[in-house]
Amino acid sequence: MSESKFETVSSLVDGYKINDEAFEQTMNDGEMSEAWNNYQLIGDVLRDEVKGLITDDISNQIAQAIADEPTVLAPKPSESFSQAVKAKVVKFAKPFGQMAIAASAAGLMVIGVQQNVAQNETFIPNQVLKTTPLGGIAEPVSLNFQSQNSDRNAQEKAFAEQQRRFQALLHDHEQQIKLTALVNTPKQPEKKAEETPK
Amino acid sequence: MKLIISFLVAVGISLPLWAEEQAQLSLNALSHSIKTLNFSTSFVVVKNNEAEPYHWFHGVNEEGEELEILSLLNGARRDILRKGNIVSYIEPELPPYSIFSNDIKGPIPSIFAQDFTLLESSYDFISVGRSRVLGRTAQLVRIVSKDAHRYGHWVWLDQETGLLLKLVIANRAGQLLEQVQFTHLDISDVPADSLVQLQDTELPKVLEVPDDYEQPTLSWQVKWLPQGFESISTNRHRITLTKQPVEFMMFSDGLVDISVYVSPSNVRQRAVEFLMDGATVALNQVNNGFEVSVVGKIPSQTAKAIADSVALMTNPPK
Secondary structure, three states: OHHHHHHHHHHHHOOOOOOHHHHHHHHHOHHHHHHHHHHHHHHHHHOOOOHHHHHHHHHHHHHHHHHHOOOOOOOOOOHHHHHHHHHHHHHHHHHHOOOOHHHHHHHHHHHOHHHHHHHHHHHOOHHHOOOOOOOOOOOOOOOOOOOOOOOHHHHHHHHHHHHHHHHHHHHHHHHHHHHHHHHHHHHOHHHHHHHOOO | OHHHHHHHHHHHHHHHHHHHHHHHHHHHHHHHHHHHOEEEEEEEEEEOOEEEEEEEEEEEOOOOOEEEEEEEOOOOOEEEEEEOOEEEEEOOOOOOEEEEOOOOOOOOOHHHHOOHHHHOOOEEEEEEEEEEEOOEEEEEEEEEEOOOOOOEEEEEEEOOOOOEEEEEEEOOOOOEEEEEEEEEEEEEOOOOHHHHHHHHOOOOOEEOOOOOOOOOOOOEEEOOOOOOOEEEEEEEEEOOOOOOEEEEEEEEOOOOEEEEEEEEOOOOOEEEEEEEEOOEEEEEEEEOOEEEEEEEOOOHHHHHHHHHOEEEOOOOOO
């Protein structure tokens, strides 16, 4: 049936007029009218008469595809924006110059924080930090927890927190020792002069 | 018989004096050599069952300016460079910076290059005897605290050059807490090549304090310290790793530095906790909502006593 149906369409396209009834029927049948359109299109293409025709369907599809494309929510930072920020920072920094030394030294130290936390965690295993129990005065940090406690997780968290606190203190102590020269060296100008013969 | 007794008494009196004098001479030779010799040396710092290897170069150029490089050889690069009175720290955590300083702050106490008599009020120097260290004849000198609040430092000094061959920090029971063992020592007439290179290197920008900078007056004070400790720095800053704002005080007796931190805490009370990193103790406690931490190469009892003595300034000066 369907074969003969398309045959009718084909005949129609080729200009063999079967009868009005058959034509009417063909145009009313969705499938057949589409086939009609396609055959006409093929014919047009063969006769090189397409022009704007092809755009119709494909451009619709492209438009659809574009509409379906997910939106990328990562706009590139505009050049002018970052420049404005930089300019502001410079403006900010200039009036202070080197005056706010403590702040700048602190700022220096802040920059390294993230890497340093990660680094210390991998760099110094917990066991390395030995504790010595001491009679009476202090509760030593214990590395051996009683695991039967149900709040073991909480204990572990507190322990990690404690390790972090001590690590931070040891690191800061080292840093401050280096920076003491900042406030102490100018107090001995005669020594400084003696060591800079240039 | 009388003669023998009086002889023994005389020896008994003069021997300690002689030992003290010998020790002084050895230490003076050390500080002189550290400042004037061209040497290239390696050492390891042994603590917590770990060894950290370092390379240390020192030299004096033709203009009489001291050049120095101290590098940690394991892990991330940590170098300290010194040209005269400019010291640069190159560390993984921070962009490189320089400061005006006459000494580098490394594992070797900076007093070793200075005048040991500054320590006389707090420490005794005792020459103990000779032994063999790094294949050389070494003189052992003990720097012993006059009170029980500090550790002792034992130094082995090269008989020939006076340079340091070994350093041990030990508690009063003689238990070893931390040691620096030299593994190589090379003394030359001219500075090492790396120092010659350093001379032509431009060091990072120097951080400076303005002339009128004054250290802030803090609202907390430390009421007890072992005799001989003096304040060398006070400030308010944020602890690098935790970003916690603190009031900070640093004290030194010339050999040992103690840091004291005070900050408000979100906990009302927390019992004393402490941790030993080699000879360095870090102690922390919360009292009435205020957290006090003490860090330094001191016994934990001393740190506890210092932490307990921290009090609000009753009538701030000025």
